[in-house]
Amino acid sequence: MSEKQFWRKSWDPGITDLDPKVWEISYTEAIRPVFEQYPDQLALEFLGIEITFKELDEYSNQFANMLIEHGFKVGDIVGINLANTPQYIIAWLGTLKAGCVVSGVSFLLSSEQMEYQINDLSSVGNKVALVTLDAIFENRLKPISSNLQNLELVIATNLADFLPKIKQVLGKLLKKVPKGKVTPLEGKKVINFMDILNTYSKELPDVKITPDDLAYIQYTGGTTGPPKGAMLTHRSSVADLLIVQHWLSWDDTRGIGVAMSGFPLFHIAGLFFCASCVNLGWTQLLIPNPRDTGHICKVIEKYRPSAYVNVPSLFQLLMKDPKFKTLDHSNVDACISAASPFPVESQKEFESIVGEGKLIEAYGMTECSPLTTMNPSKGKKKLGSIGLPYQNLDLKLVDPDTDKEVPIGEPGEILVKGPMVMKGYLNKPEETKKAIDADGYMHTGDVAIFDEEGYLRIVDRTKDMIIVSGFKVFSTKLEDTLMEHPAIGMVATIGIPNPERPGSELVKAYIQLDPDYAYDGNEEKLKEDITKFAKEKCAPYEVPKIIEIAEELPLTVVGKVDKKRLRKEAKE
Numbered sequence: 001m002s003e004k005q006f007w008r009k010s011w012d013p014g015i016t017d018l019d020p021k022v023w024e025i026s027y028t029e030a031i032r033p034v035f036e037q038y039p040d041q042l043a044l045e046f047l048g049i050e051i052t053f054k055e056l057d058e059y060s061n062q063f064a065n066m067l068i069e070h071g072f073k074v075g076d077i078v079g080i081n082l083a084n085t086p087q088y089i090i091a092w093l094g095t096l097k098a099g100c101v102v103s104g105v106s107f108l109l110s111s112e113q114m115e116y117q118i119n120d121l122s123s124v125g126n127k128v129a130l131v132t133l134d135a136i137f138e139n140r141l142k143p144i145s146s147n148l149q150n151l152e153l154v155i156a157t158n159l160a161d162f163l164p165k166i167k168q169v170l171g172k173l174l175k176k177v178p179k180g181k182v183t184p185l186e187g188k189k190v191i192n193f194m195d196i197l198n199t200y201s202k203e204l205p206d207v208k209i210t211p212d213d214l215a216y217i218q219y220t221g222g223t224t225g226p227p228k229g230a231m232l233t234h235r236s237s238v239a240d241l242l243i244v245q246h247w248l249s250w251d252d253t254r255g256i257g258v259a260m261s262g263f264p265l266f267h268i269a270g271l272f273f274c275a276s277c278v279n280l281g282w283t284q285l286l287i288p289n290p291r292d293t294g295h296i297c298k299v300i301e302k303y304r305p306s307a308y309v310n311v312p313s314l315f316q317l318l319m320k321d322p323k324f325k326t327l328d329h330s331n332v333d334a335c336i337s338a339a340s341p342f343p344v345e346s347q348k349e350f351e352s353i354v355g356e357g358k359l360i361e362a363y364g365m366t367e368c369s370p371l372t373t374m375n376p377s378k379g380k381k382k383l384g385s386i387g388l389p390y391q392n393l394d395l396k397l398v399d400p401d402t403d404k405e406v407p408i409g410e411p412g413e414i415l416v417k418g419p420m421v422m423k424g425y426l427n428k429p430e431e432t433k434k435a436i437d438a439d440g441y442m443h444t445g446d447v448a449i450f451d452e453e454g455y456l457r458i459v460d461r462t463k464d465m466i467i468v469s470g471f472k473v474f475s476t477k478l479e480d481t482l483m484e485h486p487a488i489g490m491v492a493t494i495g496i497p498n499p500e501r502p503g504s505e506l507v508k509a510y511i512q513l514d515p516d517y518a519y520d521g522n523e524e525k526l527k528e529d530i531t532k533f534a535k536e537k538c539a540p541y542e543v544p545k546i547i548e549i550a551e552e553l554p555l556t557v558v559g560k561v562d563k564k565r566l567r568k569e570a571k572e
Contacts, residue, residue, distance in 0.1 A: 007388045007454025012378045017391045018246060023239040023419060026209040028096050030238050031279050038255045038281040045303065046086050046286040047295075049162050053281065056090065058202040063094025065200040067129065070153055070189065074099030074213060076127040079118060080266065081105035081136060084286045086162045087193055088265045089274060091131045091155070096215060099207040101126075103217045103229070104266030107133065108539040111140040115147055116226060117219055122150030123427055129153035131193065138180030145185045156182045157193035159288065211235035217426055218268050220366040226477070229426035230367045239419035240369040241276050243390050248334060248360075248377045250280060253306070257282035260299065261309040262290030267470075268370040269339055273309045290314050293321040300324075304331040308354075311470030312342035312503045315350055329354040334377065338362040339470035341458065343502040344384040361386055363456070367435065367442055369420040373456055385455045386448070393418030396441070397448060403437075408450045411459050415441040466495030468541040469504050475563075478542050482509065485533045487526060489514035490553050492561040493544060496570050509544035510566055512553050523549055 039054035051059075067078070078095040080102060082088040095102045103121055105114060122128040128151050132141055137156045145151070160168045160177045171177035184190055215237050217229040245251055259282050263270035277284045285299050290310075296318065308315075315337060318324045335350070335358050342361060351359050360377065363386035364370035372395065375387035389395040396405050397412030406412035421442045424432035436442055445465075448456045466473040475493045482491045490512040495505035511530070513519055519526070527547045534543040554562040 005389070005394070007450075010376070010380065010388055010453045010455065011391075012247075012249075012376045014249075015247060015391060018242060020239075020392070020419065022242055023235050024211050025238060026211060026213065026234040027215055027238050027241075027275065027279075028209055028234075030241075034254075034278065034281040041255055041281055042283045043278070044086055044089060044284050044286060045299070046162060047167075047288070049086070051086055051162075056093065056278075057204075059086075059090045059197055060093035060097055061202050061204050062196055062200040063090055064097035064205050064207075065203070066191075066196045067095065067098040067100060068205055068207070069200070070129075072098055072100055072127050072129065072153075074207065074209065075101065077101045077103055077121045077129070077217065079103045079105040079121060079128065079130045081107055081114070081130060081132040082157070082265070083107055083133070083159060083288050084265050084270070085157075085159060085288060086286070087131070087157045089278075089284070089286075091193075092265070092271075092274065093278070096209075097205060097207065099209045099213065101214045101217055102271075103219070104268075104271060105130065105132075106264070106266045106539065107136060108541065109140075110537055110539065111144050112537060113227075113539065114140060115144045117229075118148050118151055120226075120229060120427060121217065122148075127152050129155065131155045131157070133178070133180070134158050134182050135178040135180035137182050142183070142185065145188065149187075151188060154185060154188055154190045155193050155196070156190065161194050209234065211238070214423070216271070218271070218366050220268075220472075228428055228431055231423040231426055232369050233423055236369045236420050236422065237275065239392070240272070240371055241279055243392055243420070244371050244374070245276065245280065247374060247390055253280060253282070255281040257307060258285065258303050258305045259283070259307040259309060260285040260287065260296070260303075260305040262287045262296070262314040263309060263311060263339075263470075267339075268364075268366040269309070269311075269470075272370055291317065293317050293324065297321060297323040297327060300327055300329075304328070306331055306333050308332060308335040310335075310337060311339045312337050312346070313340070313469040313501045315342070316346060316501050316503070319346070319350060319353065325353050329358075332358055335359045336362055336374075338364065338371070340467040341503045342384075346502050347383045357381060359383075363387070363446075363458070365442075365444055365446075367422045367444075368416055368418075369422070372416045372418070372420065375455075380453075382451075382455050382457075385451075385457050387456065388454050389416075389456075390418075393420070394441075397450060400447075408452060411447050411449050414444040414446050414448050414456070416444060417441045466493070466505050466507055467503075468495075468498075468507065469501065471539075471541040473507055473542050478507070478538065481537045482511075482530070482534060482544075484537070485530055487511075487513055487517045487519065487530065489517070490561070492553055492563055492566055494563055494567050494570060496546070506545040507542065508546040508548065508570060510548050510550050510553055512550055 035057040043053040043056045044051040215234045216232040219227040261273045362374040375381040394417045400413045492510045498504040554565045
């Protein structure tokens with residue numbers, strides 16, 4: 001640890017390093033007391049359906065026993081391709097109880113992107129299963145199933161499977177609930193999720209899991225190349241949970257907290273929130289559609305959460321709903337914001353609604369399980385700052401070119417070292433070496449400035465990263481995909497501010513046509529065709545919202561597209 005951890009003077013009183021022995025445990029062992037102490041406590045709420053900790057424990061045991069009976073062992077992998085539903089949490093917890101590894105598979109991925117992730121997971125020789133929605137099964141999984149040679153087991157479910165039958169039928173008839181036909185897949189076992197809960201033992205399986213075993217392989221994009229699977233152990237996951245809970249003084253709230261989050265569970269932030277709630281014996285209010293602010297307001301009014309955990313764009317949406325401003329937020333202790341910038345003026349407006357001093361900005365990344373800095377829970381919070389480094393870690397800012405630490409007040413790349421840092425990237429030893437240096441520091445690619453009190457402020461991020469409602473869009477990866485369109489000879493993508501969602505961006509694509517392309521001069525028709533192509537190949541948040549056809553793109557002296565100039569022109 002660095003001797004220059006001057007930020008400690010700004011910590012809340014009583015915040016100290018934890019004994020590392022406390023995370024020498026698997027997550028499943030760490031949460032065992034919760035199920036024994038709070039069996040009747042409400043664990044999950046989903047569209048009016050309530051599930052206790054006893055029920056969650058038994059359901060997840062059944063899922064674990066199903067995996068084991070299908071030959072899954074410690075280290076095998078289960079991809080979870082669901083929205084925020086009880087099925088997701090049951091599958092997540094059951095997978096961990098079986099000693100298997102969870103990998104969140106975004107339901108926003110295209111078939112091509114799904115195929116890459118599933119095949120990457122299976123390339124290390126482990127068994128692989130996928131839990132997915134019936135609509136995704138029919139429309140995206142079935143067409144690529146023959147390309148997924150090592151996918152052995154598919155568990156299908158419907159979004160409404162936990163709802164009463166009358167609501168299921170009405171939802172499907174009114175087309176409010178997407179549905180798809182589940183059929184046999186050659187060479188794969190296909191089962192219905194709900195059948196698991198009617199068939200398998202409710203007893204906890206006897207599986208030995210160590211702190212060194214992998215708990216998660218969470219995929220994260222990169223400025224170059226395909227997405228990378230960050231390998232997180234039980235130890236790193238438990239360490240980050242305990243450190244953050246101590247930081248927020250949540251140690252004394254076991255069994256009494258109620259939390260609401262719109263973060264998708266396939267995202268590391270949603271996963272962390274979920275794991276933290278179960279570890280604390282808190283009630284989770286599941287939000288299947290974060291854009292439905294009317295439903296969120298009804299849930300808040302009924303259950304009066306003590307914590308909100310969201311991406312800034314969701315807080316922005318809630319502020320636009322008149323109902324949210326009339327609700328009683330006195331029960332709220334903390335509103336945690338992460339994953340993208342939250343404009344200071346919007347933060348002030350938000351606190352005028354929920355209460356001053358309740359908004360706490362945090363910072364992290366998938367590779368760090370994920371959180372590494374946060375504003376104090378009780379002490380001084382600086383709006384626009386990502387706060388102070390946590391306990392039990394070291395953080396420094398370095399010149400990216402020299403790797404030498406920069407003085408206070410000067411921008412430098414954030415480097416983090418601590419028990420929460422990933423084991424490495426799956427199948428990518430060279431990428432791992434680039435990310436984690438010989439001294440164990442994770443190079444985040446984000447640029448920040450320390451102030452005199454130790455608070456950090458992000459001033460830049462990896463140049464080619466665009467933040468769309470909390471999702472990271474990497475320009476180089478997106479441009480590689482767009483270049484497959486026959487009309488495109490050269491392309492550059494940048495992020496421009498979204499006027500409707502401060503702190504979020506829109507993807508803008510500058511396109512120079514291929515001289516060999518037979519262009520009829522109909523620009524709008526071409527833009528529509530490129531957009532259609534992007535929707536087929538990319539996740540929805542990656543699709544350019546603005547396309548500009550340029551006679552030629554500006555280049556730097558070394559022949560690279562001059563994005564700095566494009567950003568300046570877009571701003572003007």
